[in-house]
Amino acid sequence: MVRYISNKFFYMLVSLVILITATFFLMKAIPGDPFMSEKKVPPAVQARLYQQYGLDQPVWKQYLKYMGNIAQGDLGISMKQLNQDVSGLIGKTFSASLKLGSIAIVVSVIIGVLLGMLAALYHRKLIDNVAMVIAVLGIAVPSFLVAALLQYIFAYKFHMFRVMGFTGPLDYVLPVAALSFKPIAFIARLTRSSMLEVLHADYIKTAKAKGLNWATIMFRHVIRNGIMPVVTYVGPMTADIVTGSVVIEQIFGIGGIGKQFVQAIGVRDYTLIMGITIFYGVLLMLARFTTDILYVFIDPRIKLSGRKEG
Amino acid sequence: MKKSKSLLLIIALVLVIGTVLAGCGNNTNSANNGNNGNTANTGNTAGDEKLAADQTLRLNMTADVPTFDPGQAQDSQAHVALKLMYEGLVRVDKDGKEAPGVAEKWEVSADGLVYTFHLRDSQWSNGDPVTANDFVFAWKRVLDPATVPAPPYAQQLYYLKNAEQFNKGEIKDFSEVGVKAQDDHTLVVTLKNPTAYFLNLMDFYTFYPVHKSVEGNDKWATDTKTMITNGPFNLTSWITGQSLEYTKNDTYWDKDNIKLTKITSTIVNEASTEVLSYKNGEIDRAGAPNGDIPPDQVPVLKTELPDDFTLKPVASIYYYEFNTLVEPFDNANIRKAFAMSISRQDIVDKVTLASQTPAFGYIPPGIKGSTDAGDYRSEYKDDYFTEDYAEAKKLLELGMKEKGYTTLPPVTLIYNTSEGHKKIALAIADMWKNNLGVEVKTENQEWGVFIENRQNGDYQVARAGWNPDYNDPMTFMDMWKKGNGNNDIKLDNPEYDKLLDEAFSEVDNAKRMANFRKAEEILVKDQMGIMPIYYYTNVSLVKPYLKGVSVGYDGAVDYSKVYLLEH
Numbered sequence: 001m002v003r004y005i006s007n008k009f010f011y012m013l014v015s016l017v018i019l020i021t022a023t024f025f026l027m028k029a030i031p032g033d034p035f036m037s038e039k040k041v042p043p044a045v046q047a048r049l050y051q052q053y054g055l056d057q058p059v060w061k062q063y064l065k066y067m068g069n070i071a072q073g074d075l076g077i078s079m080k081q082l083n084q085d086v087s088g089l090i091g092k093t094f095s096a097s098l099k100l101g102s103i104a105i106v107v108s109v110i111i112g113v114l115l116g117m118l119a120a121l122y123h124r125k126l127i128d129n130v131a132m133v134i135a136v137l138g139i140a141v142p143s144f145l146v147a148a149l150l151q152y153i154f155a156y157k158f159h160m161f162r163v164m165g166f167t168g169p170l171d172y173v174l175p176v177a178a179l180s181f182k183p184i185a186f187i188a189r190l191t192r193s194s195m196l197e198v199l200h201a202d203y204i205k206t207a208k209a210k211g212l213n214w215a216t217i218m219f220r221h222v223i224r225n226g227i228m229p230v231v232t233y234v235g236p237m238t239a240d241i242v243t244g245s246v247v248i249e250q251i252f253g254i255g256g257i258g259k260q261f262v263q264a265i266g267v268r269d270y271t272l273i274m275g276i277t278i279f280y281g282v283l284l285m286l287a288r289f290t291t292d293i294l295y296v297f298i299d300p301r302i303k304l305s306g307r308k309e310g
Numbered sequence: 311m312k313k314s315k316s317l318l319l320i321i322a323l324v325l326v327i328g329t330v331l332a333g334c335g336n337n338t339n340s341a342n343n344g345n346n347g348n349t350a351n352t353g354n355t356a357g358d359e360k361l362a363a364d365q366t367l368r369l370n371m372t373a374d375v376p377t378f379d380p381g382q383a384q385d386s387q388a389h390v391a392l393k394l395m396y397e398g399l400v401r402v403d404k405d406g407k408e409a410p411g412v413a414e415k416w417e418v419s420a421d422g423l424v425y426t427f428h429l430r431d432s433q434w435s436n437g438d439p440v441t442a443n444d445f446v447f448a449w450k451r452v453l454d455p456a457t458v459p460a461p462p463y464a465q466q467l468y469y470l471k472n473a474e475q476f477n478k479g480e481i482k483d484f485s486e487v488g489v490k491a492q493d494d495h496t497l498v499v500t501l502k503n504p505t506a507y508f509l510n511l512m513d514f515y516t517f518y519p520v521h522k523s524v525e526g527n528d529k530w531a532t533d534t535k536t537m538i539t540n541g542p543f544n545l546t547s548w549i550t551g552q553s554l555e556y557t558k559n560d561t562y563w564d565k566d567n568i569k570l571t572k573i574t575s576t577i578v579n580e581a582s583t584e585v586l587s588y589k590n591g592e593i594d595r596a597g598a599p600n601g602d603i604p605p606d607q608v609p610v611l612k613t614e615l616p617d618d619f620t621l622k623p624v625a626s627i628y629y630y631e632f633n634t635l636v637e638p639f640d641n642a643n644i645r646k647a648f649a650m651s652i653s654r655q656d657i658v659d660k661v662t663l664a665s666q667t668p669a670f671g672y673i674p675p676g677i678k679g680s681t682d683a684g685d686y687r688s689e690y691k692d693d694y695f696t697e698d699y700a701e702a703k704k705l706l707e708l709g710m711k712e713k714g715y716t717t718l719p720p721v722t723l724i725y726n727t728s729e730g731h732k733k734i735a736l737a738i739a740d741m742w743k744n745n746l747g748v749e750v751k752t753e754n755q756e757w758g759v760f761i762e763n764r765q766n767g768d769y770q771v772a773r774a775g776w777n778p779d780y781n782d783p784m785t786f787m788d789m790w791k792k793g794n795g796n797n798d799i800k801l802d803n804p805e806y807d808k809l810l811d812e813a814f815s816e817v818d819n820a821k822r823m824a825n826f827r828k829a830e831e832i833l834v835k836d837q838m839g840i841m842p843i844y845y846y847t848n849v850s851l852v853k854p855y856l857k858g859v860s861v862g863y864d865g866a867v868d869y870s871k872v873y874l875l876e877h
Contacts, residue, residue, distance in 0.1 A: 032758020255552030
């Protein structure tokens with residue numbers, strides 16, 4: 001186990017270095033820099049800015065310097081949001097995305113599973129069809145359209161919420177709904193198909209034949225086995241949602257990390273681009289790592305050190 | 311299976327119809343809103359103006375403020391914010407006149423070089439007195455080569471004697487620069503050249519005072535607690551990328567004339583959301599300069615909300631740049647042919663839709679002319695060329711002959727990615743095709759790529775826009791001097807440069823304007839280095855109960871004197 005974990009860590013570190021290196025050089029390869037502007041500043045000022053931020057150095061030197069700083073855990077300061085620490089900016093904006101994202105995940109799982117179960121239980125009946133229409137719409141309709149429609153109907157038409165602004169608990173409703181729409185659809189479909197499979201499995205027939213009551217069959221056998229694929233899906237979905245949805249954050253005016261990332265790229269805020277990339281990288285790697293470890297505990301068929309020679 | 315398919319179809323249909331119906335419902339709803347606005351408005355104009363109990367102004371900004379440091383700011387969002395948080399020596403009022411700010415009164419020497427400002431007793435938000443030294447400190451900070459990061463707008467202070475040399479490190483001693491605190495209440499400023507618009511600049515953020523506590527604390531402008539300011543409002547909350555909140559500053563010298571108690575702002579960069587939010591009564595003003603309204607909604611909003619809809623010409627220009635160093639635009643006749651073969655009125659009426667003025671010159675209306683009240687554009691009409699397709703074809707032929715072309719080399723028009731720029735580019739390319747018989751490729755480029763290509767001269771025709779830094783034709787003209795960093799068309803005309811040099815040191819304003827006229831003639835009529843398209847207008851929606859919004863000649867807005875009527 002220890003060996004497995006240390007091995008994993010080593011590979012994570014290697015992938016992280018590759019990620020940082022690739023991003024760094026790709027970023028430098030894009031035309032433009034943080035101090036470009038439609039109105040040119042005097043050449044002397046421009047030169048001073050480059051020098052102060054070390055952009056006058058050859059790219060490989062900048063890279064080595066950056067790697068040195070990273071090794072010491074220093075992400076530097078933002079080049080466009082003056083004198084703000086990159087780590088501070090990531091912290092602030094990620095907590096906003098995380099808060100919104102966590103709610104959306106919980107909502108998606110509960111509604112998605114319920115919808116999928118209902119669809120499976122009432123297979124080929126009205127409820128099934130309605131649920132599947134919702135599921136198809138959820139997957140097909142892009143989130144900016146969902147967000148705009150939600151704003152239009154529930155905020156503008158029925159005045160139930162505010163169109164934009166993000167201060168009170170009520171302001172979470174529309175963004176959460178917009179954010180959960182697609183995952184709900186996905187989870188509902190997953191749940192439905194896997195439940196259908198389970199419902200027709202032999203052991204359910206056995207259970208029925210043994211005369212177990214309906215509730216016991218449902219909870220002991222059908223649901224437990226039926227939501228296994230959902231658990232697998234929740235991993236990547238969580239990563240996807242908490243890293244921030246640019247569109248949702250933009251439309252509802254939420255100070256999240258997705259919006260920061262896209263903005264940083266637009267203005268070539270080098271340090272912030274790198275900082276968020278590294279943060280995303282670490283986050284996703286840790287998520288995969290945790291999933292791998294968890295599998296060992298959940299599924300006894302998976303053995304970590306099982307593949308010995310011979 | 312068949313049954314379930316038809317059921318799916320029915321459900322989908324119901325959903326679609328529902329959406330359409332919801333759309334219809336809305337229209338009647340907003341018509342009612344419009345009527346309500348109407349009655350409220352007539353009520354107000356009828357007489358007694360009663361202030362609303364809650365004096366909170368609610369706004370939206372399309373982007374966060376990159377920095378609240380007046381010495382480092384360089385964008386329009388910071389402009390709006392800093393005008394609320396700071397007070398300069400003067401404050402430009404809603405008629406564009408310089409009203410007393412921190413300076414109670416001032417004298418200008420006969421040669422126009424020395425300004426003596428007499429400061430009133432006023433306070434910083436922490437109670438410290440605002441003194442002449444605070445201005446010296448702030449201006450030195452901007453000019454000092456040791457300041458990190460280097461203030462990008464340092465050149466705004468180059469009007470001061472020796473300021474440029476100090477900024478470039480040629481002079482080490484700041485006492486040689488033309489600004490002195492004679493005592494706490496007297497600031498003496500010496501200029502390099504007499505500058506008619508210098509007083510106006512005192513309300514520009516680079517000239518605002520800065521509290522001495524910022525020294526040694528480079529994080530001061532990132533935390534509302536360390537922002538010590540002297541303007542009508544304090545920034546009391548700032549959630550990165552999400553919202554801003556300002557609260558009235560009770561130590562502000564003119565606080566009795568400030569009626570607002572609070573200003574809140576969301577940060578949403580989605581024009582249609584902003585409009586929806588405005589219609590929903592969540593914000594009191596939408597649109598430029600801090601917000602945005604989608605151009606395609608403008609005609610609808612004009613009729614839907616006639617009392618709220620506001621159009622204001624601003625002194626900025628939208629134009630295309632010709633690269634005068636590359637084929638085929640290294641020939642003046644070809645450039646002229648292109649400029650003459652589009653219909654600007656059609657672009658304004660059918661594409662941009664916000665009643666912009668077609669431009670036939672480079673200096674927009676709204677820029678001061680020979681007198682303080684005058685307007686350059688009304689003194690000198692922009693009649694440098696006309697749209698004449700037959701003539702354009704002749705000029706094209708002539709140009710091609712001069713260049714020895716049998717066919718025109720392929721032409722690509724570049725613009726930075728934006729729906730608005732794209733529509734204009736496509737319309738113009740279409741006009742060139744129909745009116746001139748020239749096939750032009752259009753290409754959109756991401757902002758950074760675009761700017762780099764344009765500044766490096768890697769283009770043939772490129773979209774451009776320019777807004778003024780100060781109220782004088784010079785802010786539009788000096789960019790085309792040889793060697794200027796903004797001279798992307800690479801204009802190289804000794805006579806043009808000479809005319810501008812003369813205008814720079816000339817005291818007589820009428821003579822300066824005559825020089826600008828001649829220079830503009832060279833730029834547009836003789837050389838056609840740029841192809842003027844239209845002079846901008848700002849579109850905004852303002853609730854009828856909202857009064858006192860002051861919009862400057864350049865479209866910059868001052869919300870400090872705003873008040874809300876009962877509604």
